[in-house]
Amino acid sequence: MSVVGHQPPPFFKRGPAxxxxxxxxxxxxxxxxxxxxxxxxxxxxxxxxxTVLYPLQRAAxxxxxxxxxxxxxxxxxxxxxxxxxxxxxxxxxxxQWLLRQQHLEQENRRLRELLDMKARQPVSSTLxxxxxxxxxPFSRRVIVDKGNQHGIAAGQAVVDETGVLGQVTRVYPMQSxxxxxxxxxxxxxxxxxxxxxxxxxxxxSDGQLELRFLAANADVQPGDQLITSGLDGVYLxxxxxxxxxxxxxxxxxxxARIVCEPSAGVEKHGxxxxxxxxxxxxxxxxxxxLRDKPVKGKRGRKKD
Amino acid sequence: xxxxxxxxxxxxxxxxxxxxxxxxxxxxxFLNLIPVGGAIGLPDWVALVLAFWGVREPLRTGMGSAFVVxxxxxxxxxxxxxxxxLAYLMLSYAAGGLSRRxxxxxxxxxxxxILPLLLATQLVMVVTRLVGGADFPGWGYFLGSxxxxxxxxxxxxxxxxxxxxxxxxxxxxxx
Numbered sequence: 001m002s003v004v005g006h007q008p009p010p011f012f013k014r015g016p017a018x019x020x021x022x023x024x025x026x027x028x029x030x031x032x033x034x035x036x037x038x039x040x041x042x043x044x045x046x047x048x049x050x051t052v053l054y055p056l057q058r059a060a061x062x063x064x065x066x067x068x069x070x071x072x073x074x075x076x077x078x079x080x081x082x083x084x085x086x087x088x089x090x091x092x093x094x095x096q097w098l099l100r101q102q103h104l105e106q107e108n109r110r111l112r113e114l115l116d117m118k119a120r121q122p123v124s125s126t127l128x129x130x131x132x133x134x135x136x137p138f139s140r141r142v143i144v145d146k147g148n149q150h151g152i153a154a155g156q157a158v159v160d161e162t163g164v165l166g167q168v169t170r171v172y173p174m175q176s177x178x179x180x181x182x183x184x185x186x187x188x189x190x191x192x193x194x195x196x197x198x199x200x201x202x203x204x205s206d207g208q209l210e211l212r213f214l215a216a217n218a219d220v221q222p223g224d225q226l227i228t229s230g231l232d233g234v235y236l237x238x239x240x241x242x243x244x245x246x247x248x249x250x251x252x253x254x255x256a257r258i259v260c261e262p263s264a265g266v267e268k269h270g271x272x273x274x275x276x277x278x279x280x281x282x283x284x285x286x287x288x289x290l291r292d293k294p295v296k297g298k299r300g301r302k303k304d
Numbered sequence: 305x306x307x308x309x310x311x312x313x314x315x316x317x318x319x320x321x322x323x324x325x326x327x328x329x330x331x332x333x334f335l336n337l338i339p340v341g342g343a344i345g346l347p348d349w350v351a352l353v354l355a356f357w358g359v360r361e362p363l364r365t366g367m368g369s370a371f372v373v374x375x376x377x378x379x380x381x382x383x384x385x386x387x388x389x390l391a392y393l394m395l396s397y398a399a400g401g402l403s404r405r406x407x408x409x410x411x412x413x414x415x416x417x418i419l420p421l422l423l424a425t426q427l428v429m430v431v432t433r434l435v436g437g438a439d440f441p442g443w444g445y446f447l448g449s450x451x452x453x454x455x456x457x458x459x460x461x462x463x464x465x466x467x468x469x470x471x472x473x474x475x476x477x478x479x
Contacts, residue, residue, distance in 0.1 A: 018367075022397045025367045029374070029393065032386030037436045042385045049379040057380065060337035132339030135381035137445055138430075138438035143339075143382075170382070177382055184439040205439055 043170075050172045057175075061131065123236060124276035126150060128158075131175070140183040140203065142166075144272060147174045155234060157275045163240040163264035164188060164228060165272055180266050181241065182207050190241050191229040195219055198229050201241060201260065209242050211258035216249050220258055233278055240264075317467040320361055324466055328353050329373055337380055344444035347452035350377060351425050354392055355418055356456075356463055358399025359406050370396040384436055391428040395421055415456035422449035 015021070035041045126146055134141040146152050148171050156168045158178050166186065170177040179186050182203040190201045190211075197219060204210040214220060224244040230237025242260040249256050332349035340346055350373055357365040374389030381388075398421055399406075406417045426446055434440065 018397060018400060021367050022393060025371050025393050026390060029371065029386040029389040032375075033384060033390070033432065033436075036385035046379050046385065049376065053376065053380055056334065057337055060334055061339060064339055135336070135339070136383040137441040138383065138433040141382060185437065205442075 046170075047172060050175075054172070054174055064132065123278065126152065126274045126276075128152075128272055128274050130178075130270060130272060134177060139185070140180040140207075140266075141169070142178050142180065143175050144178055144274070145175060146274060147172050147176045149173055152176050152274055153277060156277055157235045157239075158272050159239060159275060160264045160270065160272050163242075163262065164235060165264045165266055167234065168274060178272075181262060181264075182209060182266050188235065188241055189229045189231045190226040191237075192220065193225040193227055194221075198231070201226060204259065207262075207266065208245070209260040209262055211244075211260060212255065214256055214258060216251070216254060216256045218256060220244060220247055220256065222246050225263075226260060236275065236278065316469070317464065318469055320364065320467055322364065325357050325361065325365055326369075328357070328463055329369065333373060333376060333380075336377065344442075345447040345451050347448050347455055348422070348425070350374075350388075351392060351395055351422060352452045352455065352459060353463070354396055355399045355421055356459060358396045359403045359414075359418075360463075362400035362403045365396070366400075367393050367396050384433065387429055387432045390432060391425045394428055395425045398424070411457050411460060414460075415453045418456050419449060419453040422452045425449075 016024075032042065128144040128146040131143045131145050134143055144158075152168060152171050154168055154171050154176075158165045158168060164181060166178045166180040166183070168176050169179040180203070181188055181201070184203050184205070186203045188201045189198070191198050199211055199214055202210050202212050211220065211226075222244050225240060226242045226244070228235040228237055228239045228241055240263045242262050245259045245261045247256055247258050329350065332353040335349040354365070354370055354373070370392040371389045374387075374392040375385070377383075377388040377392075378385050402417065402421075406414050409417065423446060426449055430440070430445070
């Protein structure tokens with residue numbers, strides 16, 4: 001017979017009964033859940049624990065690293081040559097754009113000066129490596145190898161060479177967590193290149209995107225390019241985001257079902273660019289503060 | 305003290321050491337940390353080891369360790385705080401409660417008992433996250449429990465290894 005079967009004599013202290021302990025800990029974890037989901041109070045605790053766990057996480061990454069190194073070592077010469085050729089070709093193709101861009105930017109600045117418009121702020125950027133996908137299967141996030149120490153802040157946009165990838169949502173000292181645009185809770189304000197129609201793009205399951213709440217007769221066609229509209233103050237305007245795959249117009253619903261495909265290699269691993277926070281956002285804040293100030297002053301005078 | 309691999313077998317085991325329980329939990333946590341990308345069907349090692357010690361030593365491993373390891377898992381996997389503790393607590397409680405029953409069965413049937421426990425653990429996590437507004441991860445997510453149940457046999461062998469002692473026959477000794 002097992003020990004658990006016997007009732008212990010009262011002089012052997014065993015602590016509270018299992019059920020009481022269960023209830024205590026369940027209440028504790030439910031409280032944690034509510035605090036984290038509803039109020040986001042636990043970010044500091046998370047930062048602390050993550051800092052302690054960081055060496056262990058790096059160590060856990062070594063088997064994968066070794067495996068990748070082995071794969072790289074064994075990858076054939078011809079594959080590398082092919083990749084090299086492809087890269088050279090794309091570089092040549094993009095060279096003409098780059099060469100003209102400098103000229104265009106200068107022209108743009110001059111025209112903006114002529115029109116007396118606010119100059120566009122240049123945006124800094126940081127190069128980062130995607131380490132791995134986050135283990136949490138309920139969301140689509142990746143971990144990149146730049147964090148607090150490299151000047152990354154939550155809210156920064158992340159792009160790769162073909163388009164928008166996502167947004168930094170949580171920053172640890174040496175790593176940060178990027179929520180991909182294919183996550184269900186991630187939204188990107190976009191614009192259709194062909195006709196300038198502005199809308200919001202949401203993540204859908206299985207790595208695709210969805211344009212929600214567009215009327216069934218909206219002017220959207222399969223193959224349309226979507227770029228960021230920049231209205232959110234997070235993403236720079238004009239970055240490619242997705243391409244419309246198919247449009248299902250069902251008369252039974254008032255909204256069309258529009259499925260899109262991300263243009264960036266969202267579910268692939270590689271190097272990404274973390275763009276700096278846009279200055280426009282801060283200016284807006286300053287403007288609102290300026291607007292609020294006189295009101296406060298008036299109140300003060302009234303009191304006097 | 306549980307001194308037999310199952311209650312019906314005649315093998316006598318050495319008593320378990322507390323440090324080995326903690327060490328096995330740490331190794332399981334490390335295994336969980338290894339980034340596997342989108343691979344499905346990998347078991348949750350921490351849940352498996354917690355279930356094992358919950359069944360085997362219900363008085364030595366409790367809900368305190370389940371709670372702490374769960375919190376660490378939450379931070380490491382970037383999920384909502386409290387998701388893993390909640391699921392692991394239920395698992396630990398159920399394993400402790402069923403320990404008297406499960407240990408009478410041979411290992412194959414023990415695994416059949418463990419399977420619903422692991423599935424329930426994953427179900428708790430899914431329900432928690434769905435209530436929090438997350439996306440359903442697909443049915444492949446539950447495959448991890450089945451591999452976990454399959455691993456039960458080698459896991460039992462590995463985790464009981466420090467407790468085995470050589471069989472020495474002595475005619476003059478009753479056991």
